[in-house]
Amino acid sequence: MPKRFALALLLAITALLTSWQHASAADRPNLIFLLTDDQRWDALGCMGNPVIKTPNIDRLAKEGVVFENAFATTAICATSRASFITGQYARRHGIVDFRAVLSPEAFAQTFPAVLKANGYQTAFIGKWGVGNKLPADEYDYWKGFAGQGKYFVDGRAHMTKYLEGQTLEFLDTCTPEQPFCLQVSFKAAHCQDGPGWQFQHAEKYTDYYADDTIVAAETANDEHYQKLPKQLQGGESRVRWERRFDGDQMLQKNVKDYYRLLTGVDDFVGAMVAKLEEKKLADNTVIVFTSDHGFFLGEHGLAGKWLMYEESIRIPMIVFDPRLPKDQRGQRREELVLSIDVAPTLLTLAGIEPPSVMQGESLTSLVDGTPDSPWRTEFLYEHLFPHKTIPQSEGVRDTRWKYVFYPQSEPTLEQLFDLQEDPHEVTNLADDAQHAEKLKAMRGQLEQMRTSLQ
Structure with missing residues (x-):
């Protein structure tokens, strides 16, 4: 290959690579x-x-x-x-x-x-x-x-x-x-x-x-x-x-x-x-x-x-x-x-x-x-962090409700909050019979998410 042609080819390739680098950086x-x-x-x-x-x-x-x-x-x-x-x-x-x-x-x-x-x-x-x-x-x-x-x-x-x-x-x-x-x-x-x-x-x-x-x-x-x-x-x-x-x-x-x-x-x-x-x-x-x-x-x-x-x-x-x-x-x-x-x-x-x-x-x-x-x-x-005085917990939060489960607490603890009515999370509804169905549903949501997101 003639030297002049080889040099021209090299310059063309360099220009192409340089233009690609500039284009990709801009993009x-x-x-x-x-x-x-x-x-x-x-x-x-x-x-x-x-x-x-x-x-x-x-x-x-x-x-x-x-x-x-x-x-x-x-x-x-x-x-x-x-x-x-x-x-x-x-x-x-x-x-x-x-x-x-x-x-x-x-x-x-x-x-x-x-x-x-x-x-x-x-x-x-x-x-x-x-x-x-x-x-x-x-x-x-x-x-x-x-x-x-x-x-x-x-x-x-x-x-x-x-x-x-x-x-x-x-x-x-x-x-x-x-x-x-x-x-x-x-x-x-x-x-x-x-x-x-x-x-x-x-x-x-x-x-x-x-x-x-x-x-x-x-x-x-x-x-x-x-x-x-x-x-x-x-x-x-x-x-x-x-x-x-x-x-x-x-x-x-x-x-x-x-x-x-x-x-x-x-x-x-x-x-x-x-x-x-x-x-x-x-x-x-x-x-x-x-x-x-x-x-x-x-x-x-x-x-x-x-x-x-x-x-x-x-x-x-x-x-x-x-x-x-x-x-x-x-x-x-x-x-x-x-x-x-x-x-x-x-x-x-x-x-x-x-x-x-x-x-x-x-x-x-x-x-x-x-x-x-x-x-x-x-x-x-x-x-899931192991600690003697910080309880492990899992939960599900949606646009209105929050369910929290503490698997290692004695006795086992659950919390259910209606964030719309109780934004400061003061009233635990987990033991409220009127919300038993909601509690059951959110337990199911937690179990389903545990399995599907591993």
Whole structure:
């Protein structure tokens, strides 16, 4: 082959590959998945909270799509985070304690692995939280850490600000030529475990909310604690309540500190979006914002999460897609959406068919307002984590009713709530003869879902 012809052929092939790379990058959005820790659904200004200030996240909500009824399928860190990346219920992915890890075969079917296999640059920053082995080699950019981490480490910025620096560093490496998927998993607003200062915010936020008065929830008192079944009293949820919410003075300080941590996350979002704009990446970057599960702020005389009460399992969920037409922005959807929906959503946004092992549903048809089939009207909740003082539980929640079963409680405990008539879940109807048929039906629903979703 003449050298001149060979050179021309090489240049033509290079041009073709370059044009394909540019086309594919333009067709495939960048993806950012922001996961806070212990953030209940109403701890955002855009969700109606009258105290907390979250203007940057509120802006994503105003220009994106808000899901009013989003839930974690399990309310404990490791299990929930595994559900987010696998798109699977705990029964299938098997992460039900702090030590278990995803096998290489299982990890290969997570959304970050599938995206990487399909040409995405992948990055993870923050709290990994799934097992005791970090998958650093599975990402192109890795700044994850094991365990809970600490908000303050000598000589380093507050944890949230530290993650911000790593995020901006990564975004500085990004170009329009290759799409990226960035996961940021915050420690905020998780407490610093143990006694002492619980919600350790940066000094910058010390005076935030100082003039506000936190109104305690309707059930955040001893009267409602005493109404709980005996099997749910005491234990870790009550121990943590004693550290955080025992009396109004303690409640005021700790709820405000909790909000201060989340305002720090909001500032992170502002800095991240500004960097996207600086890098001219903002118009092709989809941002999904959510939390691993909810959190009690004293409701029912409890702290923590774990149990199937709304405060524990309901989460924020915002999908911001700058490519949406203006008339589709600012939607507030009422459908039941789940933590396991995030993985198939991210893959669908990238134009990739989700693996069949995923059990969630892509939210893209809801985001663009064109659902092509009836959406779910119920979901399975499962808390299979073994713990001496936190009862295991399973349940079904639909658009009106909630059924909870505690398989290891003595005596066996069931709860049935009519969420329409009893939104604070105070009156257990499981022993009410008038609701015997409903109880039987929901027992059957739980058994059917247990079997079909394994």
